[in-house]
Amino acid sequence: MKKSVAVVIATGLLLAGCSSSKSSPKAAGGSSSTSASSSSAATSASSSAPSASGPVKVAYAASLANLMEHDLGPAYNKATGGDFQGNAAGSTQLVSEIKGKVKQADVFISASTDANTGLIGDANGGWEAWYATFATAPLVIAYNPSSKFAADIKSKPWNQVITESGFKMGSTDPKLDPKGKLAAQALTKDNVPTSAVQVFPEEQLVGRLQSGQLDAGFFYSSEATELNIPTVTLGDIHLQATYTVSVLNKAPDADAGVAFVQFLLGDAGKALMTKHGLQLQPIKVTGTAGSVPAPLQSLLNAG
DSSP states (O other): OOOOEEEEEEOOOOOOOOOOSSSSSOOOOOOOOOHHHHHHHHHOOOOOOOOOOOOEEEEEGGGHHHHHHIIIIHHHHHSOOOOOHHHHHHOOHHHHHTTTTTSSSEEESSSSSHHHHBBBBBGTTTTTSSSEHHHEEEEEEEEEETTHHHHHHHHHHHHHHHTTTTOOOOETTTTOHHHHHHHHHHHHHTOOOOEEEEEHHHHHHHHHTTTTTTTEEEEEEEHHHTTTTOOOOOOOOOOOEEEEEETTTOTHHHHHHHHHHHHHTTTEEEEEEEHHHHEEEEEEEEEEEGSSSHHHHHHHHOO
C-alpha cells in the first residue's frame, strides 16, 4: 500500500454558520429550495466553470438529499451541461454497495471519514486512493414542535426527556449510517439505554418526524436548518458529521466525476452548501496525494 499523506490547505472555504431556509418544511425527500435558487447559484459560477457531458453518478450521504437533488444537482447540470444522477443512502451502506458492485458511482460523498477507510487501499479493493474533507455539521436533536413533549425537550436535559413514557425518539442504524453511530455514542456517553430509540432508514427519518410519528430524532444541524425544524443541543456532548468527497478509482466516468468535484468545491457549490447549513472547513486531503486527478491538484493543493 502506498504511503498515506494528509495535506491541509487554507482555501477560500469559510467556516459558515448554519442558515435557515425561508420555505416551509416538506416531507422526507422534499425540498425547501426552488428552481430559481438553483438557477441563481448556477449563474454565480465563474466563467471557468467545468464543462461536462453525459451523466455523473454520485453516491452520497442521505443527509445531503435536499442539497443534492434540489439545488446542487440542477445547478451543476445548468452550469456544466452535465447530467447529475444521485444515489442517497447511509454512508456505510453506500460503501457496502460500492464494494459489492451493487451500485456504480463516479463520486462518493460520505458523512464520516470512517466510511472512506472501507474503500481506500488495496485491502479494500482499491476503490479509493484519496479523499478530501470539506465540511462539517454538528449532531443535534430535532423535534416536532407539535409534540406534547415539545416543552419538555426545550426545558429539560435531553437524556431525561427521551426516556419519558410514551416518548418516541428516532435514529438511523449505526451499522449502516455514521449518524446512527454518532447517536449511539451520545446515548452511551449519557448512559441512556438504546431501547429508548427506534431505528429507521436515514431517508425516512425526516418524514416520520414531520408527520408526528416521532417526537424527536437525532439529526445533523444542516438537515434541521434547511427544513426549519427546531433543535436542541446535546449539552456537553459534541459530535458531528465530517463530509468527504472522492472520485473513485473504478469510476465509470472519471472525467465526469472530476467535473462534479470541481463544481462542488467551486464558488457556486460553496454558496449552496452554506445555504443548506453546512459548516465549510479548510480542505484536507488524505491518502495518496499523487493519485488526485490533475484537474483537481490545484483546487485541493495536492500536487
